Amino acid sequence: MIRIGVDAMGGDYAPRSVVEGSILATLESQGKYQVVLVGDKKRIEEEFKQIEMDIPDIEIVNASQVIEMNDPPVESLKKKRDSSISVITRCLGKGEFDGIVSAGNTGAFMASTLLSSGKIEGVIRPTIGSYMPGEKNISFILDVGANSNCKPAHLLQFGIMGSIFVSTMLKRKNPKVGLLSIGEESSKGNELTIESYKLFEKSCLNFIGNIEGGDIFKGKADVIVCDGFVGNIILKFTESIIDMVKEKLKVIMGNNFITKLGILLVKPALQKMSYLYDYQEYGGVPLLGVKGTAIIGHGGSSSKAIKNAILEAYRMIRENINGKIAEKLSSYVEVESEK
């Protein structure tokens, strides 16, 4: 059976939210996957006790230390060898888990996963991708933070991995891949995107050319490719939009009774809309290009976000995303070198 390790100590509301999320995910598992909580066994069991229901079958693997959210990743990994992040990634590397989820220190989780499991053959740089809401349907943007400084070959691989992810997970055939830039023409952009454009053009991808900032929400591309610096800014900017809209509406409606009544009536619709921007719904973002499936949760993950992250990890394993990446990148490298 598929085994998914979950970092019980990671996230602002851990271990409570993680324990609850793991229970929710297990209740939906239908015996298809086994959730394993990794962390302070005593604290996890205390959480179990406080939950007034029959706890489904969840294993616990003890880890005596915790890497805090603001700890420096590399140093803390060296010092805290029995931290939940160290243990969970080690288990993934040894094949004891098929996938792992952590809402803890992203840098440490990423570095440790990479160290323990290694890259998929042919991958130059692993990448983090994220779903992105859109006017009509969601798209997938990558890289969103793993690689601040990129070369054209990296972007091309992000495009390939993103394309595989979208065609598999969102069931879109031959997904449209767009390069995020500042003008449609191939000559527009910065040094990185202008060079990358040439690689994309020659590639096996369904490349639709450059897309601009205004196209992100339009769903022009299924896969939006950019470096991790740009992608991370866009991702965090997007997350803040719903706050901005709420805050502005509050200020604008002031003490106007009619507007307040209107807001009340519109609330369910607004709520539905805010889901679209809400990372809790997507659960987490996949780290692509490493052996073994890893989902990075948002620091503020609720139990629902954790549940969704576990489900996402399960689907990625079931759909063999990593196998498909390995197949594509090795064949791609061959084709390229034949030219």
Added chain:
Amino acid sequence: MIRIGVDAMGGDYAPRSVVEGSILATLESQGKYQVVLVGDKKRIEEEFKQIEMDIPDIEIVNASQVIEMNDPPVESLKKKRDSSISVITRCLGKGEFDGIVSAGNTGAFMASTLLSSGKIEGVIRPTIGSYMPGEKNISFILDVGANSNCKPAHLLQFGIMGSIFVSTMLKRKNPKVGLLSIGEESSKGNELTIESYKLFEKSCLNFIGNIEGGDIFKGKADVIVCDGFVGNIILKFTESIIDMVKEKLKVIMGNNFITKLGILLVKPALQKMSYLYDYQEYGGVPLLGVKGTAIIGHGGSSSKAIKNAILEAYRMIRENINGKIAEKLSSYVEVESEK
């Protein structure tokens, strides 16, 4: 008297919207500035005829050619020496205008302004800045498209010019300057921002450190500094938000009567909110660092946007933004070289 040249042929709705905007601006001028329309004299006069009111005193300077929105900037400037953009920028260079406004081909307008007027002494790279809405108040972001590839010294100068602009135009003392990056620590970011951080720290600016994508709308910084690639993507992304919100609300409310009633009641508030994101309200974005004041209008500028762009140009001239930039940058260079 201050003379402001307006490109009558620039923009999707030119010359109609430009003529109307120029009339509106002249009606508000109280004799403080003179608007001069530059373009096909016959067509402008035809527009005048169709407007059923007394046309206020607006001069016309004839220009027989038009650079279209999608023309290649440099080539078309060479070929069309009597285009409205060529003529208007030449007049600025000769001192016949104190400021100019164009909603036409941005690349051509920028290049021609720079060529005709030259840079302010001490400026390495002119920059385009833009107002940015926020939860509590607006901020100013630059560069938003003039410089796709930047060096740390460029970003520092953008910070200085932005700081002068905001303290003068928005009357904010000692504006907070933030470097747009992907983490608060000075070590986070890409090569450009990490190096730039060191320069900003040593500078005369009220530097508050790195800000992240999620801080843009929070108003954490009065001046947000980034390279023109990132800034342009953010700017266009922001412009698309209101479309996205409208579209989503439409889909979500569907045929629900209660929600529709709610929307009706909330509409005035939504309208007010959408103004905040609406470039028509800001009129245009200033090109900073060139001798002579230039405002770049959005291609889709309405008559209101043109009017607001002219008013913005007038305020920039009245407040002597360029003089302040020259003073600061020359003194700054001296201080730096003393170190």
